[in-house]
Amino acid sequence: MAAPGDAPSEGMLWGGRFTGGIDPLMHQYNASISYDSRLFKEDILGSIAFARANAKSGIISNDDFVEIERGLHEVLKEWEGGHFVIKSNDEDIHTANERRLGEIIGKNIAGKLHTGRSRNEQVVCDMRMWLRERIREIDSQLVALVKVITGRAESEIDYLMPGYTHLQRAQPIRFSQWLMSFGFAFMNDVERLRECLKRVNKSPLGCGALAGNVFNIDREMMAKELGFDDILWNSMNAVSDRDFVTEFLQWGSLFMQHISRWAEDLIIYSTQEFGFIYIADAYSTGSSLMPQKHNPDGLELLRGKAGRAFGHMSGFMMTQKGLPSTYNKDLQESWEPMLDHVKTISDSIQIANGILSTLTIRPERMLAALDPFMLATDVAERLTKLGVPFRETHHIAGRCVAKSEELGIPMNELTLEQLKAIDSRFPDDIKEIFKYESSVEAKSARGGTSRSSILEQIKVLRAMLG
Known part of the structure; x- marks a missing residue:
């Protein structure tokens, strides 16, 4: 280990007090x-x-x-x-x-440049200005991703697929409904990011080391010149506050959680077992041993980067939790998480945009994955419209499922006589219920998966984008 004194403190901004x-x-x-x-x-x-x-x-x-x-x-x-x-x-x-x-x-x-100024205010001023511009860039990238989502949702609105709960086939939906579910999640992220920017874009310049500036400096003039919306109003708070970094890290952690879940769905949909989509070669890799492999590495990295983003946030929060007031050198630990977080988020959005823009949809595989059992709720709802209490119709539809399983046939192949044997209140046209398009179109209330509802969602989301 090198002995103290090998590197002089001369030339350091703080070196005057030190002799060794x-x-x-x-x-x-x-x-x-x-x-x-x-x-x-x-x-x-x-x-x-x-x-x-x-x-x-x-x-x-x-x-x-x-x-x-x-x-x-x-x-x-x-x-x-x-x-x-x-x-x-x-x-x-x-x-x-x-x-x-x-x-x-x-x-x-x-030597007159630093008159009345502390690095405590200087460093956080630089950080706020830099992060402000990166947030604006990320905002623009995220808006571009949402625009791709709305564009594909509009152009591919006719594709039907299974909707899942518990990763089990639940009800038929439009592929566009799945797309738009993440479109609105990402739009919420845009709104939260813009709220975060309001707290980032405040000037600490002119606060000194912690107690303020003795030369009656015009803080508002500096804030305006540097593009800040306002000044920070307490000098002690201004030099020590890194909540703006923490909030950005928290924002990024939540956003990456959404990206991770989006990626997970696409990873599943791209498997041979599902085959709903095909990921472009530009965002995939092969195997060093198995030549048939087409691995969705871009999506897997997006999923993995979510953990990295959360690590940035949790690590820095632990750094801050026991600090006394005003500036402490520990706050230097805000730099690297912030810088890496920005790169991770920005790269991830651009990769996600590339994947979504180039992936191939296989509507025939989506349609083939639909199962008449997914229309059991439609059967119950048809009886409900005839005045039968829903709790009762739910049990009736359940007996239809059980009967088809007993006979080893799809539910839509049960005869009218077999259905009426289960419950005599089934109407003569009950077999008409076993149509996937009709099931999807029936969900016409706002937010549903009918064509008109999805087109309305697209219109609303585009209006939110401005």
Whole structure:
């Protein structure tokens, strides 16, 4: 193990109080530049806004501000052009940018950039700005997925399939009804994400380390320049609050739960036993041993990534649970879950969109999977319309199921005489009930699986999308 003192604290933003060096491993353990460097743009824009506010309040001169702004734009160009060189003492993006600014415009002027500002407010400002833009990107990607769902639901509305409870065939539905069930779930996710954005998009800049800013800085002006909707109104809360990260992680965990369940259905439907759909080769793999295999790896990874997303959320919540108030270094642990969560969610939505856009429907297999037993409820409902109490009709339909099982024939092959022997109140046209299309079309109340109801659902969902 390296001895303390091998890595100097000179050059660190906090180094003035320290006379000895820092353990190299501690330097590495403490540093966040390996991942927070991707927030270079947010950090530079926040620094420009802060310097502008300091110039307005007279803490730095206008000439100094002009030079700081010029230098920061030079730093930004280096990052964007891939030319920025990270040095060993650049422990985070703030240190790196300020160090480079000093090299460009001189340390004397660059040293005024941080006047009245703490990294405690700076880091969370960068995080909020970065996450805000990623949320908007994810929103757009999720809306695109819902549009694919509504498009396929409309174009494939004539395909019938079994609907399942307990993974047992229950009642006939339209394939579009299944699609739309997830369309509305994902639309709820869109709405929740937009609510989350409201709490992300608030500015902590101008709160200092925890007690506030002594130079009467214009926080509202900075917030407006940086695109925030509002400021955070308590300085202690502002520098320590990571609820916006936790809420986003919670949102992502719930969304990925929906994606996982959607993927699980499609995995089942793609098996040879079901054969309802075929997953495009672009989202499948084969076997290194068995050449006949066509594995739905894209869907399985979506299902697996749901656990990863939940892990981000639960891990960070445990980090926070015992922290004292205001800023603690533990909060650095919010970075990597947030960054990885964004990538996991964004990639997953795009993969899901690709899978859904390219999968092939096999309506003949769906239709073949329908079973007359699935119309037992329709039999009961037909008698109910004739005035027989439903609890009684339920038992009558159950005896019809039992009779067909006893005879070893499908329920629709029971003769009218056999049905009337079970209950004399069966009408002469009861055999007409054994039609899947009629069963589906009978579910015409709003939200049901009839053609008109699904078309109404599509219209409602598209209106929600705006």
